[in-house]
Amino acid sequence: MRRHLPMLLLLPALVLLAGCDFEWGSIGYNKGYAPEQPIAFSHELHAGTYKVPCLFCHSTAERANHSAVPSLNICMNCHIVVATDKPDIQKMSEAYRANKPIAWQKVHLLPDHVKFNHKRHVERFGAPNSCHTCHGPVETMEVMYQHSNLSMGWCINCHRDPAHQAPVNCSTCHY
Template identity: 60%
Template sequence: MSSSIFDSDSNSRFRSKSQAQFQSHSQVSNVFRNNSGSVVVKAVLGVVALALGGLILFSFSKGCNHQPGIGYNQGYQPEQPIPFDHSLHAGQNQIQCKYCHNQVERSTHSNIPALSTCMNCHLVVKTDSPLIQKMREAYDKGDSIPWVKVHMLPDHVKFNHSAHLEKIEKHTGEIACKTCHGPIETMKVVYQHSTLSMGWCVNCHREPQYSAPLNCSTCHH
């Protein structure tokens, strides 16, 4: 991140050294050490810092086209390599979520099904569709479909699907998946329904009927 500052620096002595040092662990200490206080360096760095500040203000005022606010990915709806239609499978055909996402009850992660799961049906169902044929081809070759991940949590958050299902189902009376993932059975292309922000998680954890833990290490460890 900080390398951008140094790349734009005009002092060649500084640049060559710092670039090498960014490969090593001792980067910070060496940056201090090797700047023997050139006024030019300081001035240039100062200008760069100001310019960056300007940029930040600019980006705040303008906003981004696709991204609502800072940080959260709510509404993220990437295109998938095969346009799998949840509204058809889960909505119209009423296939249960757990038929495909079958590990959700025993794993922290809800699995994206292997191609073999798709082929359970599609070896006979709609075999004339070009998309199914594409899938069939990949299946026969031993390839996998590189699906685009929709729901992304930061690396320092540990969410456990299996721990949530039963409690949510008991208290809401509906299919637990929908509480967080929204009306999946209506989605032609899946999008991120909730913010998946920490405040959003904690809101439920605070509800007395769930008696859910509120420890930091419940999610962060």
Template identity: 60%
Template sequence: MADHRNTPEHQNEKKLILASFVLTVVTIVAFGIFILPGRGVGYTPSQPIPFSHALHAGQRKIQCLYCHSNVDKSAHANVPSTAVCMNCHRVVKVDSPWIQKLTESYDNNVPIQWINVHVLPDYVYFNHQRHIQRGVACETCHGNVTAMEKVEQVSPLSMGWCVNCHRQPENQAPVNCTTCHR
């Protein structure tokens, strides 16, 4: 009986199976890196302390820059420290268990581990200051936060989405690679 394992047809079949396997693994890894982390439209992580932007920014009309204080002066947006929260919550709703947790964090100088909602890949550089100075409203990328009980990502924040905005004639924004990729 002849051994068919060493025939050219069998060798080609083995190569095809191996190539299919490698392609499948690469696809799964790429899918896991770019799709599965939960950082897309609709991403709404549970936070360690519930925070309603609808109440604070909406009903109370607290401006974005009050809590996110250096976004107009820095490339990066900051998540407010508990000290900012305590400016009001030293006297407001002090009986709430959530505010007590906030106060404990402040008193012990242990920051709350907020979960970022809008996360870009490490290879992308985004300058908040430049966008604010050009008159881009926070809502352009972050949506109507004043109506959100829980902040969610409403824009894809993908390269295509950003480039579409940059290409609008009225924006006169650069579209060269090094603007965002560093």
């Protein structure tokens, strides 16, 4: 479900944008989006069954604005020996030897005009708790999907929470 700010708050922006051609909800509302990936990677297996910590693979979530998808050398720590008879793992070793990245499909994607910073959120709420707040029960996802709708209302609702006291002025999140 989409939840929005009271429209009043948005009036100045709507007036500014009145001449432009934009659509509400054209991007950022793909809740449940689960694109097919080039390798059948399962979070349920790795983060659930084998309890590999989120930050082992997504280490940049802690120190950078962006939380990148891991590169193959992280996978090969294990898959140099684990499940080497499986076609997906053979595909990975071939790509690794050829120094080619895997073309993972992005699941979460904010519009360009939005500033988002993993580091600040992860520092504040810790891992993996913070990850769950925004990305849901990742340890149960055989296929990764978008858990939250990533709408402005979703961001603001948490920023406004008196327990969090995060900024809500427009320039916090917009360029």
